[in-house]
Amino acid sequence: MAEYKGVMIYCEVNEGKLAAIATELLGCGRKLADALGQELCAVLVGSNITGLGKGAIASGADKVYEVNDPLLKDYQTDSYVTVMEKVVKQAMPQILILGQTSIGRDLAPRLAFRLDTAAAMDCIALAIDPDSKQLLQTRSVYGGNALATFTSACSPQIATVRAKAMSPLKPDASRQGEVIAIKADLDPSAIRTKVLEKVPEEVAGIKLEDAEVVVAGGRGIGNADGFKQLQELARVLKGAVGATRPPCDNEWVPDAAQIGLTGKIVTPDLYIGVALSGASQHLTGCSGSKSIVAINKDPEANIFKVAHFGIVEDWKKVLPAFTEKVKELLGG
Amino acid sequence: MNIIVCAKQVIDPEAPPASFKVDPSSNKVVPPPGVSPVISPFDEQAVEAALRIRDAQGGKITVISLGVNLLRDVVKKPLYMGADELILLEDESFAEGDSWSTAYALAMAIKKIGEYDIVFCGRQAADWDAGQVGSGIAEILGLPGVTVAKKIDITDGKARVERVTADGYEVVEVSLPALITVSNELGEARSPTLKGIMAGKKKEPVIWKPADIGVEASQVGAAGRRTGLLKLFQPVREGKCEIIEGASPEEAAVNLALKLREAKII
Ligand SMILES: Cc1cc2nc3c(=O)[nH]c(=O)nc-3n(C[C@H](O)[C@H](O)[C@H](O)COP(=O)(O)OP(=O)(O)OC[C@H]3O[C@@H](n4cnc5c(N)ncnc54)[C@H](O)[C@@H]3O)c2cc1C
Ligand SMILES: Nc1ncnc2c1ncn2[C@@H]1O[C@H](COP(=O)(O)O)[C@@H](O)[C@H]1O
Numbered sequence: 001m002a003e004y005k006g007v008m009i010y011c012e013v014n015e016g017k018l019a020a021i022a023t024e025l026l027g028c029g030r031k032l033a034d035a036l037g038q039e040l041c042a043v044l045v046g047s048n049i050t051g052l053g054k055g056a057i058a059s060g061a062d063k064v065y066e067v068n069d070p071l072l073k074d075y076q077t078d079s080y081v082t083v084m085e086k087v088v089k090q091a092m093p094q095i096l097i098l099g100q101t102s103i104g105r106d107l108a109p110r111l112a113f114r115l116d117t118a119a120a121m122d123c124i125a126l127a128i129d130p131d132s133k134q135l136l137q138t139r140s141v142y143g144g145n146a147l148a149t150f151t152s153a154c155s156p157q158i159a160t161v162r163a164k165a166m167s168p169l170k171p172d173a174s175r176q177g178e179v180i181a182i183k184a185d186l187d188p189s190a191i192r193t194k195v196l197e198k199v200p201e202e203v204a205g206i207k208l209e210d211a212e213v214v215v216a217g218g219r220g221i222g223n224a225d226g227f228k229q230l231q232e233l234a235r236v237l238k239g240a241v242g243a244t245r246p247p248c249d250n251e252w253v254p255d256a257a258q259i260g261l262t263g264k265i266v267t268p269d270l271y272i273g274v275a276l277s278g279a280s281q282h283l284t285g286c287s288g289s290k291s292i293v294a295i296n297k298d299p300e301a302n303i304f305k306v307a308h309f310g311i312v313e314d315w316k317k318v319l320p321a322f323t324e325k326v327k328e329l330l331g332g
Numbered sequence: 333m334n335i336i337v338c339a340k341q342v343i344d345p346e347a348p349p350a351s352f353k354v355d356p357s358s359n360k361v362v363p364p365p366g367v368s369p370v371i372s373p374f375d376e377q378a379v380e381a382a383l384r385i386r387d388a389q390g391g392k393i394t395v396i397s398l399g400v401n402l403l404r405d406v407v408k409k410p411l412y413m414g415a416d417e418l419i420l421l422e423d424e425s426f427a428e429g430d431s432w433s434t435a436y437a438l439a440m441a442i443k444k445i446g447e448y449d450i451v452f453c454g455r456q457a458a459d460w461d462a463g464q465v466g467s468g469i470a471e472i473l474g475l476p477g478v479t480v481a482k483k484i485d486i487t488d489g490k491a492r493v494e495r496v497t498a499d500g501y502e503v504v505e506v507s508l509p510a511l512i513t514v515s516n517e518l519g520e521a522r523s524p525t526l527k528g529i530m531a532g533k534k535k536e537p538v539i540w541k542p543a544d545i546g547v548e549a550s551q552v553g554a555a556g557r558r559t560g561l562l563k564l565f566q567p568v569r570e571g572k573c574e575i576i577e578g579a580s581p582e583e584a585a586v587n588l589a590l591k592l593r594e595a596k597i598i
Pocket of ligand 2: 339340396457462463
């Protein structure tokens with residue numbers, strides 16, 4: 001029987017380009033492959049993806065598998081799991097890494113059960129154990145209150161990795177690699193779901209996950225009007241507005257503004273958390289920020305445990321004066 | 333409509349972070365004293381999703397919880413909310429499972445129940461945050477699945493599911509029977525009414541052991557695991573926050589702006 005060998009990265013495609021998470025995973029995969037002395041391969045699945053393989057090679061892959069088929073235009077569990085099952089059975093990687101994204105969250109566990117193996121979700125660190133050569137999968141558990149390192153003797157070892165947890169390599173267009181096309185061979189009747197509509201709920205302005213400054217509000221902001229003040233500060237700082245879960249649940253802001261374990265992961269230069277307590281599930285999404293500022297009236301609030309600068313006051317009294325002063329400083 | 337909901341008892345995920353403790357010698361979480369466990373919040377929302385469908389078109393809701401030391405008042409909450417029946421997979425051999433062994437046992441219990449149109453799970457359990465068991469059950473039972481749902485409409489033997497994505501949502505149609513995992517965007521789960529609690533108190537949960545669902549004790553819980561937990565630890569937070577003061581809140585605000593400028597952060 002053939003042996004499982006090498007590292008495989010599932011590369012997501014976004015608006016016709018390799019997604020940021022794909023290059024992050026290739027950076028991480030390169031290190032793992034080198035530690036094992038094995039090959040790094042990339043998988044691209046979709047419709048109209050031909051040509052993107054070069055980008056994956058420039059970002060670290062030795063080999064690219066492309067599965068191009070009109071039936072793969074939208075992500076659907078049945079079609080993508082079937083295709084990935086085929087790719088894995090052909091390429092036999094020892095390790096398969098996906099992103100902890102809308103797709104990865106759905107695809108990884110289902111594929112793991114299909115392949116009769118195990119997955120570790122939302123890893124923030126991956127390493128090769130020097131002795132056993134097994135993959136050490138470190139992930140956050142209990143809402144970010146703890147970290148846990150798992151191993152599995154099953155093959156392939158599947159892991160999803162959190163956005164922004166890994167660094168991409170500098171793309172090198174001179175890198176060489178092989179691109180292999182795999183036929184999807186899908187039976188349309190075996191796809192039991194149908195995507196009827198995609199409804200974007202984009203927040204206007206700079207994308208939250210790309211912003212260098214994030215102004216986030218919590219339950220203590222009180223209503224949608226309060227968030228207008230945060231928007232003003234974000235505008236002055238050329239940043240984006242984010243939120244904890246309660247403002248999203250209360251429809252003060254769109255769901256897409258949620259930062260945290262089940263929301264977006266942000267790592268801006270400056271994160272300003274206003275009237276939020278700093279629950280572990282929220283900090284999961286912002287603790288990688290370079291500087292953290294907290295405004296909260298409760299000196300015991302957990303956010304002060306991770307913040308670098310803080311003010312213990314009612315935000316309503318602090319924010320207007322702060323925004324004014326920032327405007328003045330940045331204007332002059 | 334026959335609906336099954338999988339609901340897990342967990343340590344309260346919203347207990348103060350400072351109360352969270354790990355015992356490094358046993359690699360286990362020490363339950364915070366005086367804090368009652370709860371039904372994992374997304375699972376309460378899965379119960380809510382089931383109740384909304386039953387409210388609209390009738391049917392029966394069966395809830396399954398797997399674990400050990402299941403507190404009756406905790407696991408009965410779905411009954412208090414209005415679910416019809418509660419099955420407990422409660423046995424020492426179910427303890428310390430991983431996504432695999434848990435999904436397998438739940439799938440076998442669902443198979444035993446036999447008649448169902450929808451199986452609901454939470455998007456992830458608020459203890460290990462895996463988000464795998466729903467997909468695992470679907471795969472074992474050969475069901476189509478839709479994950480991270482915020483709205484479910486049933487018409488003509490099909491479900492129309494709004495599935496939350498990073499930047500909005502997509503509307504997915506799926507044939508029934510299907511497995512659907514539920515997210516908080518569904519909206520708040522209803523609180524039990526006094527009448528609901530009275531009715532729920534009178535209902536006795538059905539208890540199933542491994543043999544009742546046709547599996548060996550060696551296939552479930554710790555024995556059925558495919559992953560090993562090497563280490564469980566708490567991340568160290570540095571905790572050196574500089575509190576900016578001022579004669580008034582406004583002055584503190586100005587001082588903060590100056591400080592950030594001085595530190596070249598803005
Ligand atoms: C499985 C799971 C996943 C979750 N995922 C996420 C997630 O991805 N993202 C997320 O954010 N949450 C998530 N949560 C919820 C999380 O546990 C917390 O409930 C939530 O983050 C709390 O939001 P908050 O800090 O805004 O509210 P609270 O905890 O209620 O805090 C409000 C804060 O505002 C302060 N305040 C009130 N009024 C004022 C005022 N006038 N001036 C100054 N300060 C004031 C208070 O002192 C308090 O500290 C999740 C929970 C679970 C169980
Ligand atoms: N022990 C359990 N008992 C009942 N349901 C469970 C159990 N473990 C997991 N589930 C269900 O599976 C979902 C996902 O769990 P997990 O994959 O562990 O994050 C949960 O939200 C529950 O609906």
